[in-house]
Amino acid sequence: MRLILLVLLSSLLLSCSKSDKVSELTVQYPSPKLLKPFELVDQNNNVVTNAQLLGQWNLLFLGYTSCPDICPMTLAKLKHIKGKLSALEKTQVWFVSVDPSRDSAQKRKEYIAYFDDSFLAVTHSHQQLFPFVRDIGLIYAINDAQDTEYYVDHSASIALINPAGELSAIFKPEFKKGQVPSVNTDQIVADFEIITRARSTAF
Template sequence: MKKFFVLLCTTALLLGCQPAPKVSEFAVHYEQPRTLKPFTLEDQHGAPVTTEQLKGQWSLLFLGYTHCPDICPMTLAKLTNIAEQLKPYQNVSVWFVAVDPQRDTQEKRKQYIDYFNPDFVAASAPHNVLFPFVRDIGLIYAINNSDQPEYYVDHSASIALVNPQAQLAAIFKPEFKAGEVPVINESQLIEDFKVIVPGQ
C-alpha cells in the first residue's frame, strides 16, 4: 500500500497535479453551495429585488444600517475598492442589506449608498421578510431598545458571497484586533475570492 501511495504521488507530480488551493482562515468556502430561498426585498429606488437579481453574476452581500457609526461606512468603503479591483477579473454586484427598516427608508438608503457607490444595491424589508433572508445567507442581526430615540443594531460584520445561480458559496469574515473595529481585510478577501471564483 505504501509503495502504491508513493507511486501515485510521484505520478501526480510528474503530471503537474497539485492540491487545490485553499482559502484563508478568514473565509468559509461551501464546496456544495446552498440555494437561497425565494425572497422579495425593496431597493433604494423602491423597486422589488428578488432571487432573480442575484442570478448571472457573483454578489457580495453585507448587513448594516445607515446610523451605524463605524463598521458599515468602513466596510462599504472597502467594498467600493474591492469591486473596482475585481472588475478586470470578475464583475461583482454588491448589496448593502439594511437591517433597520424602521429608520432606513428608501430615501435614506439611496442617500447613504450614493455616497459610496450608486451602482450598489441598498435593500431592505420588514423584519418578517428580512430576518429569514439574512439567516438564509448565513448572517445575523438583532435590535435592542428600538423604542428609544437612538439605538444600536447588532449585526454580522461578515460578507456573504452568492454565486450566479443564487447559491450561498462563501462567507468572508472580518479581522478582530484589540482596540480596533472588526472589518474585512481587502487584500485577503480578494485573494480568497480568486481561489473560490474562476477568472474570466
C-alpha cells in the same frame, strides 16, 4: 537527476494545492446552498428578488445608515473590492439595511451614493428580513427599538452569492484588540479568485 526532478515536481504540486485553499478568514461551502425565495425593496423602491442575483457574483453586507463605524468602513472597502473583482468577474454589492423603521428608500439612496451608487441598498420588514438574513448565513438583532436612538447588532461578515443564486462563501472580518472588526481587502480578492477558479473547473 531524477531525484531532483521529483523534488521539484512535489514542491510544485504542494504549492498548487496550497494556493487552492482559501484563508482562515473565509468559510467556503463545499456544496453551495441555493437561497430560498425572497423579496426586498431597493433604494429606488424597486422590488428585488432572487432573479437579481443571477448572472453575476454578489457580495452582501448587513448594516444600517446610523451605524457609527463598521458599516461605513466596510462599504468603503467594498467599493475597492468591487473594483478589483469586477476586473475578474461581473460583481454586484448589496447593502442590506437591517433597520427598516429608520432607513427609508431616500435615506438609503443618499447613504449608499456616498460610497458607490451602483450598490444595491435593500431592506424590508423584519418579517421578510429575518429569514433572508438567516438564509445567507448572517445575523442581526435590534437592541432597543423603543428609543429613537438605538444600535443594531449585526454580522460584520460578507456573504458571497454565486451567479446561480447560491451561497458560496462567507468572508469574515479580522478581530484585532482595540480595533473595530474589519474585513481584509486583499485576502477577500485572493480568496475570491480561488473560489471562482474552483467553480469554473467544476463545470
